[in-house]
Amino acid sequence: MNILHIWDQAGVACILAKHHRRMGHRVRILKRTGYDPFGISKFYGEPLLDMDGKPFLKYAMKEAAGYDVVHVHTIYKIIPDLRKKYRDKKLVLHYHGSEARDRQDDPLRAEAESKADAVLGSTADLADFAGNIVHVPNPVDTEHFTSGVGPNGRAFTIRTTRGDTQWVLDYLKRNDIDLQVDVVDREASPIPYAQVPAFLKQYGIYVDIKFIDGTLLRAMSKTGLESLACGLSVLDHELRYAKGLPEEHRPEAVAGKVLGIYDTIA
Numbered sequence: 001m002n003i004l005h006i007w008d009q010a011g012v013a014c015i016l017a018k019h020h021r022r023m024g025h026r027v028r029i030l031k032r033t034g035y036d037p038f039g040i041s042k043f044y045g046e047p048l049l050d051m052d053g054k055p056f057l058k059y060a061m062k063e064a065a066g067y068d069v070v071h072v073h074t075i076y077k078i079i080p081d082l083r084k085k086y087r088d089k090k091l092v093l094h095y096h097g098s099e100a101r102d103r104q105d106d107p108l109r110a111e112a113e114s115k116a117d118a119v120l121g122s123t124a125d126l127a128d129f130a131g132n133i134v135h136v137p138n139p140v141d142t143e144h145f146t147s148g149v150g151p152n153g154r155a156f157t158i159r160t161t162r163g164d165t166q167w168v169l170d171y172l173k174r175n176d177i178d179l180q181v182d183v184v185d186r187e188a189s190p191i192p193y194a195q196v197p198a199f200l201k202q203y204g205i206y207v208d209i210k211f212i213d214g215t216l217l218r219a220m221s222k223t224g225l226e227s228l229a230c231g232l233s234v235l236d237h238e239l240r241y242a243k244g245l246p247e248e249h250r251p252e253a254v255a256g257k258v259l260g261i262y263d264t265i266a
Contacts, residue, residue, distance in 0.1 A: 003020060004067035007073045069089070118134060138254075149232055159186075161187060208224035
């Protein structure tokens with residue numbers, strides 16, 4: 001099978017491509033420079049395209065001609081044009097978070113969902129924001145994120161631009177969770193993807209609680225999953241500790257599920 005990933009922000013594509021190639025499939029990823037602050041593409045040896053938005057979309061439309069499956073991450077606006085030009089292609093739209101949660105009133109998004117053969121969501125809660133969505137768990141590269149953390153009571157959480165970190169710290173106090181939590185700003189000081197496992201293993205606990213735009217998110221983040229793979233305990237939004245990466249997030253399991261979805265598309 002020939003698979004083209006059109007990728008704007010989601011690192012999921014690199015992990016899927018890695019395992020689908022091992023299964024004998026031809027895979028290519030199209031991604032622009034400037035959208036990879038953590039060096040994920042470089043880590044996986046995926047080239048980047050030095051293009052502005054409109055030329056990139058035009059190039060992607062042209063390149064799609066040589067592939068059986070066109071798997072679009074985040075940038076749903078290209079789906080209607082792809083369907084108009086390629087009526088026989090398998091078109092997959094893959095949501096990863098805010099593009100589904102924040103843009104429910106966008107008519108172009110609704111059109112894209114109707115024109116796609118399958119709509120995927122990386123977290124289960126995205127089903128609340130899009131119809132007919134299939135949950136495909138976020139994969140974690142278990143060859144990169146390996147267990148090895150020792151006894152360590154240090155805890156950290158991630159500061160995000162839209163998240164209210166102080167609310168999270170107060171939430172812990174209100175619920176008598178006695179933790180000294182380091183707040184890490186990965187946007188101000190990006191940690192290269194190659195170095196993330198070593199960074200995580202400095203800690204024993206990841207506080208995976210996100211309060212964004214007045215909403216407590218129910219989904220475990222990718223950092224939370226990567227922390228589990230590295231042996232950390234993860235404190236979730238219900239103030240429960242998780243330990244150990246669930247099998248459904250292992251990359252070979254996710255890659256197999258995605259291939260199964262491709263196969264069901266007529």
